[in-house]
Amino acid sequence: MSSPVLELQGLTKSYAKLTALSDVNLSIRQGEIFALLGPNGAGKTTLIGSICGLVKKTSGRILLFGKDLDQDPVGPRYDVGLVPQEINFDPFFSVAESLRIQLGYYGRPRDDARVDEVLTALNLQAKKNSLTRALSGGMKRRLLIAKALVHKPKLVFLDEPTAGVDVELRRDLWTYVRKLASEGTTVILTTHYLEEAEELADRVGVINEGRLLLVEDKASVMRRFGERRLVVTFEQPLAELPEATRRFNATLSEDRRTLAYIEREGTPPSGELLRALYAQGLPISDVETRRSRLEDVLIEILRGRPQKAA
Numbered sequence: 001m002s003s004p005v006l007e008l009q010g011l012t013k014s015y016a017k018l019t020a021l022s023d024v025n026l027s028i029r030q031g032e033i034f035a036l037l038g039p040n041g042a043g044k045t046t047l048i049g050s051i052c053g054l055v056k057k058t059s060g061r062i063l064l065f066g067k068d069l070d071q072d073p074v075g076p077r078y079d080v081g082l083v084p085q086e087i088n089f090d091p092f093f094s095v096a097e098s099l100r101i102q103l104g105y106y107g108r109p110r111d112d113a114r115v116d117e118v119l120t121a122l123n124l125q126a127k128k129n130s131l132t133r134a135l136s137g138g139m140k141r142r143l144l145i146a147k148a149l150v151h152k153p154k155l156v157f158l159d160e161p162t163a164g165v166d167v168e169l170r171r172d173l174w175t176y177v178r179k180l181a182s183e184g185t186t187v188i189l190t191t192h193y194l195e196e197a198e199e200l201a202d203r204v205g206v207i208n209e210g211r212l213l214l215v216e217d218k219a220s221v222m223r224r225f226g227e228r229r230l231v232v233t234f235e236q237p238l239a240e241l242p243e244a245t246r247r248f249n250a251t252l253s254e255d256r257r258t259l260a261y262i263e264r265e266g267t268p269p270s271g272e273l274l275r276a277l278y279a280q281g282l283p284i285s286d287v288e289t290r291r292s293r294l295e296d297v298l299i300e301i302l303r304g305r306p307q308k309a310a
């Protein structure tokens with residue numbers, strides 16, 4: 001297995017009255033899409049800032065591409081791209097100029113073909129010669145992403161990349177992020193749109209009050225914390241639940257017309273319960289199922305539902 005792209009060992013950041021990051025340990029694999037999730041003020045931007053050189057850590061080690069940033073704070077950072085939350089470009093440059101400057105800033109030679117490629121990928125070609133201040137909010141965000149990618153970084157941080165953008169740009173960006181990852185770029189993303197993490201992430205990390213609570217494959221998190229809710233409505237009230245369905249621990253409503261069942265890891269599948277009901281020949285008028293979304297799961301984790309071993 002190749003060595004991690006990024007490794008955090010005991011990363012801690014304290015401000016005068018507050019510990020924004022507390023003993024964070026994390027290892028990121030090459031080519032993965034990692035979503036860092038947590039409520040406002042959890043420490044996500046501080047974590048990204050410490051790696052990108054915008055925040056000075058208090059203690060701990062950061063190894064970027066195998067190099068300790070305390071020993072070489074500059075070199076490894078040339079291969080990192082950051083899409084910050086805040087729009088931060090000079091309004092008096094054109095779109096293309098600001099990308100050219102960015103290339104120079106990262107020590108890369110002038111490369112107009114690369115600038116064009118990124119502009120096309122982010123649907124900004126038509127605005128190539130416009131001043132950045134003349135862009136709409138969504139276009140500014142596209143440019144922010146273009147700037148973070150123009151120097152072909154090996155590791156990209158996307159800090160709330162789609163906050164305030166329209167659905168179309170969000171979809172475009174997701175497609176682009178997937179393409180980057182499939183080509184070997186590693187992506188670390190923070191987002192409050194849980195749908196974004198659900199769509200994109202291979203692994204998720206949950207941070208709260210500066211502590212990393214969990215790091216796990218998204219599929220495994222969904223299995224462990226997720227649930228499927230099954231609600232069956234009968235045409236007539238039932239006298240009682242049939243014997244064959246007792247083992248499911250389902251509940252019958254007060255009017256005895258609807259049955260609710262929650263399927264979790266380790267409980268029988270809801271399909272089995274449905275089959276048992278059909279086998280009894282009960283007249284069913286409606287069946288409804290709802291699966292947990294990552295949003296529900298995150299709330300469970302932050303509430304501190306006791307964790308089983310993974």
Ligand SMILES: Nc1ncnc2c1ncn2[C@@H]1O[C@H](COP(=O)(O)OP(=O)(O)OP(=O)(O)O)[C@@H](O)[C@H]1O
Binds near residue numbers: 018020042044046
């Ligand atoms: N320069 C600073 N001085 C003092 N406290 C700070 C400073 N920067 C951040 N903090 C505090 O550190 C904590 C973590 O902030 P951070 O911006 O990392 O959170 P976040 O998870 O990115 O939140 P959000 O989702 O709202 O962007 C917060 O309590 C914040 O107020």
